[in-house]
Amino acid sequence: MLHTHEYAHISDGFVEGTTVECPRHAGCFDFRTGEALNPPVCVNLRTFPVKVVDGAVYIDIDER
Template sequence: MTTWIEACAADDIEQEDVIRFDHAGKTFAIYRSPDDEYFATDGLCTHEKIHLADGLVMDDIIECPKHNGRFSYKTGEARGAPVCINLRTYPVKLEGDRIMIGIGA
């Protein structure tokens, strides 16, 4: 069963950007695409556990700030060395102006 958690306000994230969200000892990254869609992944790079919210967002890619590994934030797919393990993604929905992410299940 999916549990929905309020992560932030939609306006907290600029277009083509990412923010960090911590909940229950876990770090998430919440993204806003150039098309005003919202996405969520694990917040730490699978290579060396660096916070992805400090990275660079380009189109649908998040680039890790330490070794420039790349992931698709829409699918979690590892897209550039040195990363080779995909990110976990989470469902996102808007309730009014609040971004909700689904965890569990």
């Protein structure tokens, strides 16, 4: 598996608008699309469709 932000958890990153910043290297991603926005990140993140129904979050992780 290719990691674009090494062993840092992107969930620990700073979020502003629709961008999340990797806490290890400060590379930014658009969390709607997973697009890598600036160096040093160069590989897009994988994203999944989500929906909220009656307060429950559903994530479609189908391996298409």
